[in-house]
Amino acid sequence: MAIRNEREPAIVVYPAIERQAPRERWFRLALAAELVRGGLAIVLDPAGASLHELLAALAWLGEPSQPPTLPGAQTIVRLWQKRGVTPERFTPELRARLCGQLGGWRTEAASVTRLATLLRGDHCVAAARLAGAFDGALLAIGRDARLPAPVDEASARQVCATDEAQRLFRGAGLFFAAGMSMSEETDCFITTERLQIRRFRAEDAAILAAYRADPEVARYQGWTEFDEAGAREFIAGLRAGRPGCRACGINSRWRCCPKGH
Structure with a gap:
């Protein structure tokens, strides 16, 4: 499955999806829909821009006197200008708040990577709720991490111990200790x-x-x-x-x- 950032963002489904369990398919479709709804189609399209470039374009909305130099960010700004999205549409107070928020994320590459992880985590939780397929989310997480299919307790715990599954649990209000012993006392x-x-x-x-x-x-x-x-x-x-x-x-x-x- 892939996302194309066309004039109307599109979700592209490949034949291989038929080999996945129905609940995993529902989750993946819901996740793609949530990511598009969240405005992230451009950074998920292989031919689109990077998250770093999107942040640079957003920074221009906060401080128009400093136009972006990254090619992808310049493309985003041109598209926004054609659609009437310019800094003048926002109050000075809102632009200042935007600059403050972006400043923390753009300081180093590790911050951008962390932001990408947080964005995906938030959308995974929303997609699991939208699809009603919490187990489908775990199946997708395990497959994407190249882990064995969760067919027994050991393989299921391996999936649940991944960072992405832990974020999903926390976002859904659940808590799971990754290294927990399954003894009589702590089961x-x-x-x-x-x-x-x-x-x-x-x-x-x-x-x-x-x-x-x-x-x-x-x-x-x-x-x-x-x-x-x-x-x-x-x-x-x-x-x-x-x-x-x-x-x-x-x-x-x-x-x-x-x-x-």
Whole structure:
């Protein structure tokens, strides 16, 4: 997928996207839409300008007596002028605030890189909410980082420990300790102000058995009977990582419950 900064920015989709899971596709489309909506099409188009050049053009709006010297920034300024976007449209107070904000980001290349990271992080959070595909965002993050597909606990934790996934968690109000041990004492995966997602424990057997014994829950599942003894065995298998307990996928390993339970 790519973005073209044409007169009307366009999202270009390539056939390879069909090999991605639907929720990852939804997230990627939402991310492209959010980046276009955020005015970043020009810095994402391979034939466009760099973020550094965009910042230089914005600096001209704040201080018109210092025209940009970078070619990409000059192109942006010419386009703005054709569309009537000039420094005179902004109050002196607003131009001064713009100069102050840009000054901190333009001091060194590392600051521009950090700004690019923050911008992408903010748009990732917005895209995950727009697409309703938080898991799709994690799939995309893992793929872009060239990590193994998250098919089990170890590979999922590897994706979740990346800087981009951590920013996504924080932006969504979730918290995950990248190096957290998954022992009996510290087995929480994600914690919010009210809830936590943690591994199943032996004491969850009764709750799990009651849930699976509900006819409405079991109606389209692969079991017909499920008692507390079966629940204890199942949980023990999950915690031990026995292959026979992975049939339901990674989501069956976690329990969402009130914080502290």
